[in-house]
Amino acid sequence: MALGYWRAGRAHDVAEFELYFRCCPFGGAFVLAAGLRDCVRFLRTFHLRDTDVQFLASVLPPDTEPAFFAHLRSLDCSGVTVRALPEGSLAFPGVPLLQVSGPLLLVQLLETPLLCMVSYASLVATNAARLRLIAGPEKRLLEMGLRRAQGPDGGLTASTYSYLGGFDGSSNVLAGQLRGVPVGGTLAHSFITSFSGTEVPPSPMLAPASGEGSAMNLATRVEAWLEPVCAHLELGVQVPHRGERAAFVAYALAFPRSFQGLLDSYSVQRSGLPNFLAVALALGQLGYQAVGVRLDSGDLLQQAQAVRGVLRTTAAHFQVPWLESVPITVSNNIDEEQLVRLTNEGSEVNVIGIGTSLVTCPRQPSLGCVYKLVAVGGQPRMKLTEEAEKQTLPGSKAAFRLLDTDGSLLLDLLQLADEPPPQAGRELKVWQKGAQEPQTVRPAHVEPLLQLCVQQGQLCKPLPSLAESRALAQLSLSRLSPAHKRLQNPEPYQVALSEQLQALVDRLRTQDQQ
Structure with a gap:
């Protein structure tokens, strides 16, 4: 794909991708966002070594232009911008965990590593949170799954993000040394x-x-x-x-x-x-x-x-x-x-x-995150397919969490990035998934969800510590209603679209049918 973009003269086109999941795991109604610190660490050091490029040259067609390999050697993330849900935030289907923008060739290459780092981290954090909800606040929970994990990297990830999800510590001493997880x-x-x-x-x-x-x-x-x-x-x-x-x-x-x-x-x-x-x-x-x-x-x-x-x-x-x-x-x-x-x-x-039931997530071993193109050159892109669940939402977007007067969560709202943000106390019309008509909501409070964390390759502010992200996870879960926190047959949490975003979706669908 990178070679195809380069030969088409599109390597430097500005593109935006969104990383999200389609369904909550384990039959639940929430996910804890995790893995951001690993993604940022990866982006800040990303480059291809000479040995990497030499291997690529050995597997690509022998007539591939040397200039393409020179381009690969020059790649870094100095032109990449990332907006993300903070680690420990509640996440729901369709709401981006990450928005990644930058040169098309480069941000396409980032798809697999970012999915790898976010999907399992969020899955195991969510699994840990479910176990904590069952155990209640008084019991101490220790992660003891390193011997059963899928390799040492999977073990370190599980030890790290089970702590974020609510466990009290781990038997994995490396997680204590590298990530500050309490060990025992x-x-x-x-x-x-x-x-x-x-x-x-x-x-x-x-x-x-x-x-x-x-x-x-x-x-x-x-x-x-x-x-x-x-x-x-x-x-x-x-x-x-x-x-x-x-x-x-x-x-x-x-x-x-x-x-x-x-x-x-x-x-x-x-x-x-x-x-x-x-x-x-x-x-x-x-x-x-x-x-x-x-x-x-x-x-x-x-x-x-x-x-x-x-x-x-x-x-x-x-x-x-x-x-x-x-x-x-x-x-x-x-x-x-x-x-x-x-x-x-x-x-x-x-x-x-x-151990095993925590780190291997046997009830659902994959969160199924996806990384989809939503805009190129400022123009929205939408995947239209026969399978409705796999259609994407076009355009660069903002996301907001709407809350009621008592602080309870009403719904998450996705809208186009250039729309004015929703205002507390003002009515707005939103479109629920599959609805024939919009509904009117009046939020008492509005919280922006996606924070700018990397801009043009530079970290915008220090990332929270693992302990701070763990505290955010517990606070986030405390705000979720019992109906949404139920582990069996929970009430689905609503994610809605703004009128302008819904109109864009409808217009692109109509154009495709003409």
Whole structure:
């Protein structure tokens, strides 16, 4: 296509494309816009290296003019302008996430990378937002999907934009280093099963948390606590797994201030829980408090309730009040349906780790964004096709969000860029999709949606931090009505056209039919 534009003498024609999606994913009624920071970073460094151009020369026709390759070498985004929905904004079908204008050949080449960076980021942010809506504000949600992601780039994107969508952190340390995502994790079953119980810690002594007083042999103190714990739990002659206990001791020596136990390597009730309690109580003697337990198999809700019961009775029995409120983390292929159960009233679960169903978006693995030409040389362009859903809206456009007096969202309005913007308190006629007649609305407030972020290749203002975009996402969702936030059978949000834009659409359709 680039060669075709160049040979036609159209490489420098000024063109505008819009990047948007046609349908909301997962059967929902909203999307969270994401990926803008990646797009801007890409645009500011875009160029073709000599090796890139040499490869292109090897796959294009051998008689391709050398001047074309010289043109490719000269490409950069110094002539590109981008307007966009801020990251974390609510987005709806047909409303541009990005508007990209610049030389036709160049902005055509940008189609695939921009789609790649926006589509998945917005999809996973939306998926995370849905899971957050199910979990409510109190449960901590951790993204733990890097091992199941579609490659390291997909994993980093998922870790980044699940945080934007409402998760509290990630186990992906690279996302913390590169993107500022809060990181957290736990120990794996392999750590526990690697111990047999015969290992002797090279440094078993642990000093008190206060820094005052004598150090204690933690392994010895754990063994001393094991008998009263087992008696309290009425385990009889059943002895908890020695290797598991040794693993917990090793982990506690490494992380005395953040000790946690993975309870289901052998048996939660007969081994994991008593071993954890023995270590937690030994640490407690030195002024440390365990920070949690994790369950990773079985009926997670039922097990969490049973574990909480044991924590409460043990705390009362040994007069250690903090023990009863130790957070319980669960993981194990949790999806939306399981999350509903885990967050229902009466659940004792505090932290939920979600991996596969978050990062792979199995219910809908693609948002289906498109990148369509809307204007060339200031003249509108429209794709007219037999499939009505694939027809495009012509012309350079502006977008506005119309709000009611109470701040609730009425609809999004698309209009031609040279139209005067809608005014708060004034009536205007708008066309809903498929309507035969316009409707009249009177917005109490009007918000412009698309912000100028790159002008002629220059960043107009610093992009918000990831944490700021996350805060915007939560604010945006709080303004959406419950009917639109429903995860099942939501009420569709309305996107309307101005009278002038609708008239342009009708005129171009008529011209095509003549």
